[in-house]
Amino acid sequence: MTTDAIEDAVLSAARARGYALNSATMATVAIDLAGSTLDGDLISVPGKGSLSVQDYLRDLHDRAPSGFSRPQQPDKPNAERTITEMRRKRPLDAAWHARHAKATGITKSMMSEIAASRGENKGN
Template sequence: MTTDAIEDAVVSAAHAKGYALNSTIMATVAIDLAGSKLDGDLIAIPGKGSLSVQHYLRDLHDRAPSGFSRLQQPDKPDAERTVTEMRRKRPLDAAWHSRRANVSGITAQHMDEIARNRA
């Protein structure tokens, strides 16, 4: 198997855990696993033995957590959504529109932007 197959396995394992990997982490994966072979769910590293994709991913996360970001999951249930995500979905109420009618200047601009983002 090629390094691409190993990289695909690492990316798939990260996605299964809810993470996306940035390009710096992917470069690290390519360097760490150069010359390695994928054997099922084990990575055979020349001269060092084998380790599972999951163990490699955990080690990679421990070494460079900033290279991992949470995947966006728009179809997740409301209980798992953040307050910001839910706020964007909630319609603006009559009280909000009443306050908007009484403001001007930069406040009005910001409120107009909020209304556009929620439409």
């Protein structure tokens, strides 16, 4: 088996758990498992024994959690949305509209664009 097959197995296991791996993490996989062989769901690491793909993935996640991300899903619930996504949907408060009413120049035009993008026309 080639290292590519092992990397594919690790990627598949990550996808099955709902994760995508970044390129730096995949480089770590290639380094960690160089010279290893894959027999079914077991990775045989020369001089170190065997471990399952799931166990390796768990260990990798513990060592490099920033290399794991959740793929973007258009139908994800609010609990999984980013701050930016939530901010776009949140209504502008009264204090924001008060500042908008006093703003001038480019600040006023930028704030007007923000209000328009959120479907609000208060304070114009």
